[in-house]
Amino acid sequence: MALQFLRSDIKVFLRCQQANPDAPPVNARAIARILHGLTSPAFPTCTWSKHHFWGLYADIDFHTVRRIALEEVIASRPHKLRLRPMLK
Numbered sequence: 811m812a813l814q815f816l817r818s819d820i821k822v823f824l825r826c827q828q829a830n831p832d833a834p835p836v837n838a839r840a841i842a843r844i845l846h847g848l849t850s851p852a853f854p855t856c857t858w859s860k861h862h863f864w865g866l867y868a869d870i871d872f873h874t875v876r877r878i879a880l881e882e883v884i885a886s887r888p889h890k891l892r893l894r895p896m897l898k
Contacts, residue, residue, distance in 0.1 A: 812870055819845075820882045823863050828886070838880035845875050 820841060827833045834852050836844075847865025849855040858864045867875050 812867060813874075816845075816867055816870065816875065817878055817882065819863065819866065820879050821886075824882060824886050836883075838876050838883050841879040841883070842872055842876035845870075845879075846872055 823841060823844075824836070827836050840850070840853060843850055844853055844858060844861070845863055845865070845867040847855075847859070847868050849858075
């Protein structure tokens with residue numbers, strides 16, 4: 811049941827972060843850590859534990875949350891930044 815809301819919650823989280831110029835930059839790993847309620851120097855518990863998304867998906871596999879967050883981070887980029895150059 812929680813997985814059906816995970817993707818939309820990540821989209822909302824990204825929109826909130828992008829709308830706030832003072833918000834620290836986030837990547838897929840940081841989003842997964844926040845959704846699991848795992849502290850870090852950039853996202854300390856004392857500040858983030860009051861946030862709606864803090865620990866909301868702690869019952870979902872961390873790597874699953876990170877994978878979906880990565881997909882949404884890439885999708886939220888401007889179109890010309892979505893494709894990564896091929897390395898030879």
